[in-house]
Amino acid sequence: MTARKRYWLMKSEPDAFSIDDLEKVGTEPWNGVRNYQARNFMRSMQVGDGVLFYHSNCKEPGIVGTATVSSAAYPDETQFDPKSDYHDPKSTREDPRWSLVDVAFERKLTRTITLDEIKQHADALGDGFALIQRGNRLSVLPVTAAQWKFLLALE
DNA sequence: GCCAACGTTGGC
DNA sequence: GCCAACGTTGGC
Numbered sequence: 001m002t003a004r005k006r007y008w009l010m011k012s013e014p015d016a017f018s019i020d021d022l023e024k025v026g027t028e029p030w031n032g033v034r035n036y037q038a039r040n041f042m043r044s045m046q047v048g049d050g051v052l053f054y055h056s057n058c059k060e061p062g063i064v065g066t067a068t069v070s071s072a073a074y075p076d077e078t079q080f081d082p083k084s085d086y087h088d089p090k091s092t093r094e095d096p097r098w099s100l101v102d103v104a105f106e107r108k109l110t111r112t113i114t115l116d117e118i119k120q121h122a123d124a125l126g127d128g129f130a131l132i133q134r135g136n137r138l139s140v141l142p143v144t145a146a147q148w149k150f151l152l153a154l155e
Numbered sequence: 156g157c158c159a160a161c162g163t164t165g166g167c
Numbered sequence: 168g169c170c171a172a173c174g175t176t177g178g179c
Contacts, residue, residue: 013177034175035162055178115178118166152178 002080006049007143008041009063009131011056012104019053019065019108027070027104030140033077034098038140043073050148054131055112056139058070063151071102102134113154122152 002027010030022028033039049069055061057083079087091097118125119132130141143151 011177037162061178137161139176 001005001053003046004047005054007145007148008045008049008069009052009054009141010067011054011139011142013057014055015058019105022053022065022067022103022105023108025105026094027102029076030103031076033076033100033139034086034088035139036073038138039099041140041142042101045069045073045101047072050143051103051106052143052148053084060114062112062116062118063109064112065108066106067103068106069101070104073099073101075106076100099155109152111155113151117154121150121154 017028033042039116047069051067051069052063053065053067055064061077076086076098078084079088079096079098081087082089082091086098088097115132122129122132125132125147126144128146129143130136130138134148
């Protein structure tokens, strides 16, 4: 039995990993997430779920493309690697603390749907769109089917 | 580069 | 279990 397709927004700093990088490699393990809430969202993802690819911490923050979840959650290898920036000495192979999913490139948007523009549509998006909630820093967050449709219609 | 917001850590 | 200190995120 397959659950109904769900939707997510995932942030990445384009200097570190951009939508162009994803297009080049095709599929990428979404490593380095070290926030429990974000991790829990990834653990609940299913193959085929839709992803809005968001560029953060850059000149023009916003949604730049779409991707799909292409694996179930599995342990993030970087947590075990002492040489990695994402190394977590408190995590063990027996009981891994951090998980990730693979994300597959779908398409680039013809233009960036900017954060500024998204904020202007806060009413239409409804309360609780985590991206534009005050002070929110979550790097992985859920998007409803209605929000997905609305946001992509702005393109 | 600044800084507000927020999560985590660790002393007590 | 409180909370101050600290580190990180991310818009500006």
